[in-house]
Amino acid sequence: MISHFADSALRPRYMGMAADSVGKRAESCAADGRLDRDSWQELSDEGLWRLPVPVRWGGTGGTWWDFVAAFEGIAAGGRDLGFNLSLVAQAGLIRSILLYGTDEQKETWLPPLMSGSVGATALTETTGGSDVTRIRTAARQHQGHFLLSGHKDHITNGPVADVALTLGRVPEHGDRDITLFLLDLRSEGVTRGPVENMMGNRTSPTGPITFDQVRVDATNIIGGIGAGIEAIYNTISLDRLLYGVLAAAYLDPLLEDVLAYARSRTAFNVPIADHQYVQGRITDAKFAVEATRWVSYGALDALLKESPQTSLMCSVAKYHAGETLKLGTETALRVMGHRGYMEGPHTQALKDALGTVIAGGTAEIQRKNVFNQMRRLSSTH
Incomplete structure (x- = not known):
């Protein structure tokens, strides 16, 4: 499917670029727990964020x-899962601006985001987790603008982002008050907490953001007061399917490594690749990778066509992403045995992969959404 719609030169081009940048810096960035801003800037300069943006707004159309x-290409070449999770967060922000932003908002916010600024989507709160409708962050009107107060937790890119798409409430508006605000995180009243000390994905800095009477002009509300839920669900849908795309692309070279090792490592006088139990593990991972890849492509197709199946398909993609990453990285460790278990790239990959079963909506939330969507779609027939 993708071969019919995408420039076929993009994947190898960005794969080579990421291998020379992200891949070479990943280990030191993980050790320091920091986002690779140098690679982020290089990819931005190369036009990554301009790809889906119309020419009118400074993109490549x-x-x-x-x-x-x-x-x-970045996932396969850079082989840094955390860095790609930070890319996912920015992609959703850009799509929200493109879909729901005014001309003025696009002119204001897209150029810096395409040129190297880092974005975040600040949804999660301590009390709500994956249930974004339980947020408490709220804004009140004051002399023609809004003052936003609240606290967000576990925000991807939160400690380092320049811009955040923030979900909050406007209680004065009534029951339908959930609203999206675009914020410059250098504004007075914004405080970023420390980077969370996570087990994996340390190259994707995650942490809290607190808002204390932060001024937000009415021109920086996305989609209008009360329109936040529709817009954020569209953003979440893109995020979820990108996890699936990431899982397949990231695991492709890892399975190549596993296969090469299985062909070179001997046991009982033959390469372990000749043993059926090893073949079974590798093929199980391959089956999962291809299923995840193609359901994610299907989810993107559904999203772009505004299909009634979109939400369901994107949750299926996200669910498979976490499970496939877990299976693929565990397969590498199992096939490589003690060598795989020693601290190094394969243990790091497994630690990173485990984070994806909870990040971006837990596996359990995806099951809940799929069931609810099945029930909804069934009742419409």
Whole structure:
């Protein structure tokens, strides 16, 4: 499917670029727990964020299929899962601005985001977790603008982002008050907490953001007061399917490593690749990778066509992403045995992969959404 819609040169181009930048810095960035801003800037300069943006707004006039092709290249070439999770967070922010932003908002916010600024999508709160409707962050009107107060937790890119798409409430508006605000995180009243000390994905800095009477002009509300839920669900849908795209692209070279090792390592006088139990483990991982890849492509197709199946498909993609990453990285460790278990790239990959079963909506939330969508779609027939 993707070959029909994307520039076929994008994947290898960005793969080579990421191998020379992200891949070479990943280990030191993980040790320091920091985002690789140098690689982020290099990829931005190369036009990554311009790919899905119309020429009118400074983009190259490509499609989200083009972005996915480049994103796959970065995942396969850079081989840094955390860095790619930070890319996912920014992709959703850009899509929200493109879909729901005014001309003024696009003119203001897209140029810096395409040129190297880092974005975050600040949804999660301590009390709500994956249930974004339980947020408490709220804004009150004051002399023609809004003052936003509240606390967000576990925000991808939160400690380092320049811009945040923030979900909050406007209680004066009534029951339908959930609203999206675009914020410059250098504004007075914004405080970022320390980077969370996570087990994995340390190259994707995550942490809290607190807002204390932060001024937000009415021109920086995305989609209007009360329109936040529709817009954020569209953003979440893109995030979820990108996890699936990432899982498949990231695991492709890892399985190549596993296969090469299995062919070179001997046991009982034959390469372990000749043993059926090893073949079974490797093929189980391959089955999962291909299923995840193609359901994610299907989810993107559904999203772009505004299909009634979109939410369901994106949750299926996200669910498979976490499970497939877990299976693929565990397969590498099992096939490589003690060598795989020693601290190094394969243990790091497994630690990173485990984070994806909870990040971006837990596996259990995906099951809940799929069931609810099945029930909804069944009742419409």
